[in-house]
Amino acid sequence: MQAFRNLKISSKLLLAFLAVLALTTFVGLYAVMRLSQINQASVDIATRWMPSSRMLLTIRATTARYRANELQYLISTSDQDIKAFDAIMSDLWSKIQTNYDNYASFIQTEQERASYDELGRLRSAYAREHAMIMTLARNGRKDEALVLAQGESLELSRRLYDQIDRMVQIDHDAGQEANRHANDLYRSARAWVVGLLAASIALGLALALALARIVARPLIEAVGVAQAVAEGDLTRRIQATTTDETGQLLHALHRMDQSLIHIVRQVRNGTDSIATASSQIASGNNDLSLRTEHQASSLQETAASMEQLTVTVRQNTDNARQANQLAASASTVAQQGGEVVSQVVDTMDAIHASSRKIADIIGVIDAIAFQTNILALNAAVEAARAGEQGRGFAVVAAEVRALARRCADAAKEIKLLIEDSNGKVSTGSALVAQAGQTMQNIVSSVRNVTDIMGEITAASVEQTAGLEQINQAISQMDQVTQQNAALVEQAAAAAQSLQEQAYGLQQAVSVFKLERGMELTALPATPQPMPAPDLARITSAAQSGRWEAH
Known part of the structure; x- marks a missing residue:
């Protein structure tokens, strides 16, 4: 049994299917053999017993007809009838002889042979009696022939019929026996086939249950191991008792479990190194913090210059406000001009509509002119045909007048x-003139805006001078600021990354449970990094231009 368990799953399935297939093949072969025997019995009935019985009955019926024609021959007085009956008897005797000879091919048993020989002897005796009767009748001694026909010949014919009946009964009994044999074969074959099919089904179910048990149990255990590993439990024991695919799977899971235990140990040891590196990075951040504070004190020196810049910016703001008011006034004037222009557009649209109507009317005139030309042509043709009787011409002339x-x-x-179009055009001209006056007002307002913008430009010059002083102060600390910012950014990113990795590793390996004796001591808490200098505040102030003096 263990050897079967160690076979490959494909070999197990193959053996199981071969066993079921062998039993099924045996059932099929046995059924075919029994069907062949039943078929042979049916063939014997159809090709031997039934044809032989029919042939014997044919011999009997033909003999009876032969006997009847013989008697008709003896009592007939007409030469024509005598010749006819003689011809009929000759033909019937030939058929009797043919069927008698053909029946010999169906004989297989000694009983059939003895019956056939007895039938031949009786047939020969009857033939001899018939020959004597026919001789007497042909010699004019029909009375003697008739007496002979009703005596010994009648007895021979009866014995002949009885022998044929016995032979028919023999064939009938043999056919019934063949039929009973076929029924026995059928019942026996049915019982055997049903039993073998039941055995095949039972064997198939037994093999299926055995295979399911052999294959499913290790798979269920493998699933349980995989679920335990997924939940972080590495303490589960894995035992493989077979060497088939499922056993190999359990062996592989055991090796995977051992590898995971080794990896978890290494990861937990690595978290200590990461914690040490995080501490060193925190120390570097402290140094950067000191540098940043020193740089912040230098930035305070720029506060005075920024105060001057603030005053100038306020002046520019006031001038910009006045310019905004003038711009609003100019916008109002421009809006009025837009309304005037809109009216002009409406007027032009009306003129356009009138022009379209004119085009339509001109089209009508063109159509009328075309019709007038056709009518005039028709009138000329009509007048040419009518001669002096120009009634049609009068009608055409009336149509021409109507068109005119x-x-x-x-x-x-x-x-x-x-x-009407001329009037609307005049109105449009007036509106256009009004729009021109409005545009002049807009130009005047724009000139005032230009003057104010000149004052803003002068103030901007003063702002430029102040900004130059600020740039000189900022340029001295720019290089140091860039270096410190880069170092702080790199250090902060590295520290954050290391902290995240250390925390992630701790969380990842914390889900795994090891056997007793394999657990490692808990890691110390990850040190919090020193707070970085408030570089964001300094950078934001430098970008916005707003500093507070201390």
Whole structure:
């Protein structure tokens, strides 16, 4: 059993399937063998017993017809009927002989052979009696022939019929026996096949349960180990009792567990080194803090220059406020000009609409002119055809006059629209003149703004002088500030990174549980870094230009 457990899973599955397949194959072969036997019994019935019975019955029926024609021959007086019955008897006897010979191919047992020989003997005796009867009848001795036919010949025919009936019964009994044999084979085969199928199902279920137990148990144990490792428990024992794939998996999990224990030890030892490095970085930050304080005292010297700059900036602010008021006034004037321009646009739109109407009317006039031309042409054609009787010409002339009237009306409408457009154009001209005056006011306001901006420019010159003094003071400390800022930034980033890594490592390895004797002593708390100098305040003040004098 242990050897089977150590086989590969594929080999186990293969052996199980081969066992089920072998039993299933045996069931199939046994069923095929039994079906072949049943089929052979059915073939015997269909190809031997039934045809032989039919052939015997055919011999009996043909013999009876032969006997009837023989009697008809004896009692007939017409030469034509005698010849006809003679021909019929000859044909029937030929059929009897053929069927008799063919029946020999169905004989297989001694009983059938003896019955067949007895039938042949009776048939020969009957043939001899028939020959004697026919000889007497042909010699004109029909009365004697009839007496012979109703005597010995009748007895032979009855014995012949009885022998055929016995042979038919033999074939019938043999057919029934073959049928019973086929039924017995069927019942036996059914019982065996059902039993073997039940055995196959039982074997398959047993193998399936065994394989499930052999394969599932190690997998369940492997899942439990993996879950324990995921939860940080490294104290679980892993035992592998087989060498198949599941056993190899458990061995691999055992090696993984040992490797994780080793890694956790190393990580916990590494956190001590990280804590030491964090302390050294904190010391460096203290030095940088002192430098930053010294630099802050130098920055205070720039406060006086910034006061001067503040006064100048205030003056510029007042001038900017006045410039803003003038700009607002100029905006109002510009808004008025915009309204005037909007009115001009509306007027131009109305003129445009009138122009479109004029275009439409002109289109109507063009259409009328075209129709007038066609009517005039029709009138000329009609007048040419009518000669002196020009009634059609009169009708055409009336249409021409109507079209001319429409042209006159359209011309009047065009005139009115043109006059209306002229009036609107005059109004637009007046509005444009008003807009020009408004633009002049805007120009005047802009000039005032320009004067104020000149004062702002003068104040900016004074601001520039003050800023130059500030730049001289700031340039002396710029290099030191940049160096210190870079060092402080790097040191702070390094310290923060180390602290985060140390904390992350501590949190990561804290979830793992080791066996007793493997636990390490707890690490000391990570030292808090020294607070860095308030460089943000200094940098912000330098950028905004606002300093406080101390």
